[in-house]
Amino acid sequence: xSQEGIPQLDGYxxxxxxxxxxxxxxxxxxxxxxxxxxxxxxxxxxxxxxWLGRKQGRLKQVSEAWLKSAPVEARKSIGLRFNxxxxxxxxxxxxxxxxxxxxxxxxxxxxxxxxxxxxxxGAEHPLIKTMHEMVxxxxxxxxxxxxxxxxxxxxxxxxxxxxxxxxxxxxxQDTLVVANQDRKPLRDRLLMRTHTSPVQIxxxxxxxxPVRIVIRGKVHRNDAADATHxxxxxxxxxxxxxxxxxxxxxxxxxDHAMKEFFGSSVKTRFFPSxxxxxxxxxxxxxxxxxxxxxxxxxxxxxxxIELLGCGMVDPAVFGFVQGKQPAYDPKKISxxxxxxxxxxxxxxxYGISDISLLYSGDARFLEQFA
Ligand code: DAH
Numbered sequence: 586x587s588q589e590g591i592p593q594l595d596g597y598x599x600x601x602x603x604x605x606x607x608x609x610x611x612x613x614x615x616x617x618x619x620x621x622x623x624x625x626x627x628x629x630x631x632x633x634x635x636w637l638g639r640k641q642g643r644l645k646q647v648s649e650a651w652l653k654s655a656p657v658e659a660r661k662s663i664g665l666r667f668n669x670x671x672x673x674x675x676x677x678x679x680x681x682x683x684x685x686x687x688x689x690x691x692x693x694x695x696x697x698x699x700x701x702x703x704x705x706x707g708a709e710h711p712l713i714k715t716m717h718e719m720v721x722x723x724x725x726x727x728x729x730x731x732x733x734x735x736x737x738x739x740x741x742x743x744x745x746x747x748x749x750x751x752x753x754x755x756x757x758q759d760t761l762v763v764a765n766q767d768r769k770p771l772r773d774r775l776l777m778r779t780h781t782s783p784v785q786i787x788x789x790x791x792x793x794x795p796v797r798i799v800i801r802g803k804v805h806r807n808d809a810a811d812a813t814h815x816x817x818x819x820x821x822x823x824x825x826x827x828x829x830x831x832x833x834x835x836x837x838x839x840d841h842a843m844k845e846f847f848g849s850s851v852k853t854r855f856f857p858s859x860x861x862x863x864x865x866x867x868x869x870x871x872x873x874x875x876x877x878x879x880x881x882x883x884x885x886x887x888x889x890i891e892l893l894g895c896g897m898v899d900p901a902v903f904g905f906v907q908g909k910q911p912a913y914d915p916k917k918i919s920x921x922x923x924x925x926x927x928x929x930x931x932x933x934x935y936g937i938s939d940i941s942l943l944y945s946g947d948a949r950f951l952e953q954f955a
Contacts, residue, residue, distance in 0.1 A: 591646050597659035606666040609647070610673060617677040629678070636674045644671060708955035712819060712943050715931035716801045719821050722845045723799040726838065728823065731798035733784035735805070736763065740772035741783035745905040746862040754861045759807040761816070777805035781822035782862060785898075785922060786906060788824065793912040795827035796920070801927070812939045819927035824898070826913070826920030832865070832897060835921035839869055839895060847874040854889070863896025863922055875933075883933055892930070895923035 592608050595601055616635060620628040636643050647670075652663050679694055709717070720730060733741075748755050750771055763775035784800040800822040808814040825838070840853045852872040860866045870891045873884035880886040900915035907913050928940055935954070937943065942950050 591643055591650060594651055597655060597662070599662060602659075602662055602666055605651075606670065609643075609670060612643075613670070613674055613677070617674075617680075633678060637671075644674070706955075708951065710943075710951065711935050711937070711954045712927060712931050714954070715934060716819060716821065716927050719842075719846055719925075719927065719930070720799050720801050722842050723823060725845075726797075726841070728797045728799040728825075731784050731788045731800045731824075732802070733778075733781070733787045733800065735778055735803055736775055737778040737783050738772060739774045739776060741786055742776055742778050742780070744772055745786045745902070746782050747899055747901045747905075748861045752861065754859075761805050761807050779806050780804050780924060781820040782922070782924060784822060785824045785862075786902070789826065789903075789906040789913060790909045793910050794918050794920075795825075797825045797827075799823050810941060812941075813929075815928065815940045815944060817944065818940070820924055821927055822922070822924045824920065824922045826898065826918055828918055830897075830919045830921060832921070835895060835897065835923070838921070839893070839923060843869075843871050843892070847871060850874075850877065852878070855895075858894060858896070860894055860896055862899050862902050863894075864899040866894065866896035869893045869895060869923075890933070893923055893925035895921065897921050 592605055594605050613636065616632055620632040634642065639645065644667075647667060652660065652667060655663050724730070742760075743752075743755055744750070758779035760779050761777040763777070766774035781800045781802050781804060784798075784802075788796060788798050788800075800820075802819065803817055804820050805817055808816055810816060823838075825834070836853070836855060843851050843853050850872075851874050854870050855867040856870070858866045858868040868891055870889040872878040873881060873888050873890055875881050875883045876888070878888040880888050884890050898920040903913040903915045903918070912918070928943060931937065931943065932940060
């Protein structure tokens with residue numbers, strides 16, 4: 586690529602200017618093609634400097650030699666042609682015909698190979714993730730998802746689940762009640778639901794059997810917060826009602842669900858328990874999925890972890906529903922229900938030792954699950 590000076594101007598007539606600028610254009614194209622043949626980024630940079638270099642560039646020389654010294658009348662004609670020359674040079678610099686190894690073609694051009702501005706993707710909260718996974722296990726068994734309100738009436742949270750007013754089992758569910766409800770009849774008073782079980786009744790009121798639903802959601806209790814207690818936590822509830830549903834169905838369903846969720850080598854065992862809305866009732870333990878039952882910190886060296894409550898739906902519960910759905914006749918149908926705390930399961934699964942971390946909204950904690 587030649588570095589010698591620019592052509593001489595032999596006058597300021599339109600013809601003379603056309604000739605001079607045509608000559609320059611030819612030189613632009615020739616030097617660009619020469620750089621193309623070399624095909625290196627150095628060649629492109631040399632081409633750029635040759636024409637656009639701030640100190641020695643040929644455009645600069647043209648401006649000095651032709652434009653600045655021109656008589657006033659000729660300046661406009663020269664200026665117009667001069668202004669057309671720069672885009673011609675630049676169009677070579679952004680030309681896509683350079684070999685693919687060419688990096689930047691113009692200092693000001695956008696480098697499309699640079700990574701774009703990324704908005705960090707959110708990650709699923711470990712609690713929500715656990716809940717989704719557990720719900721999915723039941724969905725694969727044909728369960729649909731039920732929902733209900735977090736602010737409940739005394740009737741749905743307690744009475745219809747066979748906790749009569751004054752029943753001692755109410756005391757186990759340290760209830761947060763909504764203020765200024767005293768003038769209402771007890772059954773209509775509002776409270777924060779203490780469990781997801783009221784959705785069992787709400788669902789049965791809406792549809793005749795058969796029912797297979799799984800309910801996930803937030804529940805509230807007046808518990809003092811510590812490493813394992815939070816006034817807000819989450820439950821997953823299940824209800825299955827049909828003809829000929831037996832305790833074996835309950836055992837088979839939960840055993841399968843636990844194996845799906847924790848791994849196929851996990852075993853389950855059932856102990857007698859009490860819930861007002863199931864009879865008989867049971868507490869379910871699973872063999873520790875972390876140590877295989879040998880005993881470790883997570884299972885407090887017992888080899889077993891207590892995970893959920895369950896039982897056969899008490900006929901009295903069907904009695905509460907029958908007013909709205911007569912098909913819930915305890916002589917013709919039967920069912921089972923179960924409920925479990927999600928927070929504990931998530932904490933166990935991810936090795937989280939303090940429940941408050943799940944509610945802190947601290948990005949440094951949450952990022953670890955991204
Ligand atoms: N609602 C109970 C609780 O919060 C858990 C529970 C136990 C739910 C047994 C059920 C069940 O559906 O059958 O303590």
